[in-house]
Amino acid sequence: MGKMKKIDWSNLGFDYMKTDLRYISRWKDGKWDDGELVEDNKLSISEASTALHYGQQCFEGLKAYSTKDGKVQLFRPDENAKRMQESCKRILMPEVPVDKFIDACKQVVKANIDYVPPYGHGATLYLRPFVIGVGDTVGVKPAPEYIFCIFCIPVGAYFKGGMAPVNFTVSDYDRAAPFGTGKAKVGGNYAASLQAHEEAVKKGFADCIYLDPATHTKIEEVGAANFFGITKDDKFVTPNSSSILPSITKYSLMYLAENYLKMQVEERDVYIDKLDEFKEAGACGTAAVITPIGGIDYKDELHVFYSEAEVGPVTKKLYETLCGIQFGEIEGPEGWIVEV
Numbered sequence: 001m002g003k004m005k006k007i008d009w010s011n012l013g014f015d016y017m018k019t020d021l022r023y024i025s026r027w028k029d030g031k032w033d034d035g036e037l038v039e040d041n042k043l044s045i046s047e048a049s050t051a052l053h054y055g056q057q058c059f060e061g062l063k064a065y066s067t068k069d070g071k072v073q074l075f076r077p078d079e080n081a082k083r084m085q086e087s088c089k090r091i092l093m094p095e096v097p098v099d100k101f102i103d104a105c106k107q108v109v110k111a112n113i114d115y116v117p118p119y120g121h122g123a124t125l126y127l128r129p130f131v132i133g134v135g136d137t138v139g140v141k142p143a144p145e146y147i148f149c150i151f152c153i154p155v156g157a158y159f160k161g162g163m164a165p166v167n168f169t170v171s172d173y174d175r176a177a178p179f180g181t182g183k184a185k186v187g188g189n190y191a192a193s194l195q196a197h198e199e200a201v202k203k204g205f206a207d208c209i210y211l212d213p214a215t216h217t218k219i220e221e222v223g224a225a226n227f228f229g230i231t232k233d234d235k236f237v238t239p240n241s242s243s244i245l246p247s248i249t250k251y252s253l254m255y256l257a258e259n260y261l262k263m264q265v266e267e268r269d270v271y272i273d274k275l276d277e278f279k280e281a282g283a284c285g286t287a288a289v290i291t292p293i294g295g296i297d298y299k300d301e302l303h304v305f306y307s308e309a310e311v312g313p314v315t316k317k318l319y320e321t322l323c324g325i326q327f328g329e330i331e332g333p334e335g336w337i338v339e340v
């Protein structure tokens, strides 16, 4: 590893920092250019860009991990590439080929290798790919040109003093409509979540739970993460809905629950008034891997799962297994790890 930056790897949060180089590729006249690494962290775009007015943009989030033996690796970047293609398709943006996406991720990690946290701090290099519609258009229609970028920042371990459960409240707001853009990682979904999040935090909760927009009876998302519950007979259960973002962490945990922990796995409806079926629950996503859910506040009653203070054993085992694979301590399924 090159000359180290003066970064306190143990005390990183999730904050923007200008790292050395970022990748940028432009789409024009029907094709992407080769892309390049640039120092400038400012984009200059037309004031009429569709990304600014009509939310024609999408993004991704994935991490690079340092292993004990000094390697740097990405976790399932092909899945992020494919999800970004789905997001692009949904809002009529050109897709970035999977190979181009993975190659760009590798370029960014290599170009900022001094910012990759060394093994042992739980810290990682977070990559933020995004596609935006740009160019001179004013009407509501797809942009004439697009930009695909990836920048990176070192981020800290989510849980510094060990995994700790947090409580969530159920929101009256919806983040996405039943046949809307909930399945796509587009900015509009996140703009729609800001107020709900802020109100939940003001009430003293970590974030809010969104119910299905049509009936408000089933759990959809937990803030910007997917929900899972462990039933009293040890099944891994997670909601199935067309308006949930397909979490790569969630699908990875489902695979590990079934194949490594020999649990039954179910993707199906999870009713907010039937939380008693679960002995443990968690929220999963790239940022925290798993956030144990202490309790859920619904209609002014707090339903506690395992404990408000301690993480349950199945949740802990799932967390350790997935982190072990990501940091190269445990052999993962074929194709999950891509060395940089």
Ligand SMILES: Cc1ncc(COP(=O)(O)O)c(C=O)c1O
Pocket (backbone or CB within 6 Å): 061, 221, 223, 224, 225, 226, 245, 246, 247, 248, 249, 250, 284, 285, 286, 287
């Ligand atoms: C709304 C939402 N749900 C779920 C997730 C978790 O997805 P992943 O596990 O792919 O990070 C994210 C984060 O990307 C998200 O923004």
